[in-house]
Amino acid sequence: MGLARLVVDLGSVRANYRFLADAAPGLGAVVKANGYGLGAAHVMSALCDEGCTDFFVATPEEGVQLRAVDSAVRIYVFSGPHDDESAGAMARNDLIPVLNDAAQIERWRPYRSMPVAVHIDTGMNRLGFPARTFMPEPFRGMNIRLVMSHLANAEDPAHPANARQIECFQAAAKALPGVPTSLGGSGGILLGAPSDLARAGIALYGGNPFSVRWNPMRAAAVLEAKIIALRDLSDGEAVGYGGAYTTDGDMRVAVLGIGYADGVPRRLRGAEVAYRGTRLPVIGRVSMDLMHIDVTAIASRVALGDWVEVFGRTVRVEETAAWAGTISYEVLAGIGNRVPRCHVGDTAL
Numbered sequence: 001m002g003l004a005r006l007v008v009d010l011g012s013v014r015a016n017y018r019f020l021a022d023a024a025p026g027l028g029a030v031v032k033a034n035g036y037g038l039g040a041a042h043v044m045s046a047l048c049d050e051g052c053t054d055f056f057v058a059t060p061e062e063g064v065q066l067r068a069v070d071s072a073v074r075i076y077v078f079s080g081p082h083d084d085e086s087a088g089a090m091a092r093n094d095l096i097p098v099l100n101d102a103a104q105i106e107r108w109r110p111y112r113s114m115p116v117a118v119h120i121d122t123g124m125n126r127l128g129f130p131a132r133t134f135m136p137e138p139f140r141g142m143n144i145r146l147v148m149s150h151l152a153n154a155e156d157p158a159h160p161a162n163a164r165q166i167e168c169f170q171a172a173a174k175a176l177p178g179v180p181t182s183l184g185g186s187g188g189i190l191l192g193a194p195s196d197l198a199r200a201g202i203a204l205y206g207g208n209p210f211s212v213r214w215n216p217m218r219a220a221a222v223l224e225a226k227i228i229a230l231r232d233l234s235d236g237e238a239v240g241y242g243g244a245y246t247t248d249g250d251m252r253v254a255v256l257g258i259g260y261a262d263g264v265p266r267r268l269r270g271a272e273v274a275y276r277g278t279r280l281p282v283i284g285r286v287s288m289d290l291m292h293i294d295v296t297a298i299a300s301r302v303a304l305g306d307w308v309e310v311f312g313r314t315v316r317v318e319e320t321a322a323w324a325g326t327i328s329y330e331v332l333a334g335i336g337n338r339v340p341r342c343h344v345g346d347t348a349l
Contacts, residue, residue: 003257004225006335007312007342008038010046012220013204017050019217020200024189028054028182030201032062032078037263037332038205038221039341041069047204048073056199060086063095076117076146078127080104087111096145100127105138117146118176122168123161124152131172139176146197147179154187155211166193185209190216207328208318215316222312223335225258227304230295239292240284252299256308259289263335264310265324272323274314275302 021027029052030036035043040062044055048070056076057063063075071094080097081087081104090097091111098117099105108116118139121128128149149169153159169183184193186203187210202208208215231253239245239253256273260266264286271282273293284292295302311320317328324331 002338002340003228004223004262004339005342006038006339007222007224007344008042009218009220009222009344010042011345012206012218013038013043014046014050016204016206016217016220017047017052017200020186020189020198020203021050023192024195024198024200026054026180026195026197027189028052028056028074028076028197028199029204030056030185030199031066032056032058033333034062036202036205036207036329037335039343040066042341042343043204044069044073054197060089060095064089064093067093067095074115074145078119080119080127081107083107098127098148099139101129102138105142108142112142115143115145117148117182118144118179120147120149120169120172122149122165122172124150126150131168134172134175136175144176144179146182147173147176148182148199151184151188151193154184154191154193155209157187157191157210157213162188162191162193170194202329202332205332206317207332208316215318219312219316221317221332223258223263223310223339224307224312225256225262225291225310227254227302227306227308228257228290229255230302230304231255241287242285245284245292250296251294252296252302253283254293254295254302254308256291256293256310257289258310258339259287259291261288261336262339263331264291265320265326265331265334267325268320268323269325270323271320272315273311274309275306277314279314280308 031040034040054074063077076096080100087107100119119128122131153161180196182197183195185201189198203217206220233251237247266286272279281294311317321328321331
């Protein structure tokens with residue numbers, strides 16, 4: 001019934017997981033932000049079938065929701081316990097907090113027999129204990145199952161900061177001998193960052209883990225919208241808000257039932273969509289619920305009610321992100337709640 005839909009191919013998610021697992025001795029999956037917008041519960045179920053037992057979320061609330069999907073997997077919470085209430089909720093739901101500072105250590109002491117992860121900051125200056133002053137004493141009596149850090153420049157394998165962070169992490173992690181390590185997300189996996197448990201994120205969902213290389217992953221999601229209007233315009237007519245686009249000849253324009261309220265970036269410039277494999281230009285400004293495309297080249301083939309690919313099979317999500325001046329993470333995570341997610345099985349997109 002909707003005017004837009006996100007078709008999620010769980011077979012491609014599984015294939016991407018297997019591809020990454022070939023490069024990592026141990027592999028977990030990051031399913032925060034509703035599985036990067038694709039549907040965390042569906043993704044978790046599919047990856048459990050692949051043998052994945054370790055999942056990572058951003059907040060306690062996300063972890064509580066996903067614990068209902070599977071009672072046996074390990075679910076790590078990146079944010080850690082931000083107050084006593086969240087610590088209790090994580091303990092009751094058998095979630096594993098990632099401890100990021102001294103206050104979180106104290107909040108978790110009532111549950112110290114339960115497993116925790118420890119985050120060491122090796123250069124992002126975001127969360128975690130600073131590597132240069134990291135000491136094991138505050139964790140005495142804690143059940144530490146994982147020590148982790150995060151690479152800030154893994155999307156560029158040649159960036160010199162990667163080697164510095166790896167060296168820094170390995171030195172700091174020696175303070176917790178015998179504890180499994182976790183370093184690097186999708187890009188880190190493919191650049192070979194040493195890690196006992198890697199954390200696959202954007203690459204699972206078909207996004208490019210690199211900023212300077214071709215995308216080796218299978219597309220896992222197609223965002224589509226229906227043609228809800230067709231207009232034949234003459235030379236010199238304005239299109240959309242502000243008349244930002246003016247026709248330069250006779251043109252057939254299609255109006256799609258999707259806009260920035262659905263997650264299509266308003267700041268798209270020079271963008272393309274695709275109709276049955278044919279790329280078509282986006283024209284005018286994206287509005288809240290609608291967007292315009294030029295279908296002049298295939299005017300005789302399009303009809304009201306036809307589906308148009310905003311990104312997915314033909315137009316990769318990283319292309320859409322580049323036209324909007326952002327990254328594929330933001331585009332996927334920003335797909336609105338009113339866009340239904342349609343999950344399909346093992347059929348490749």
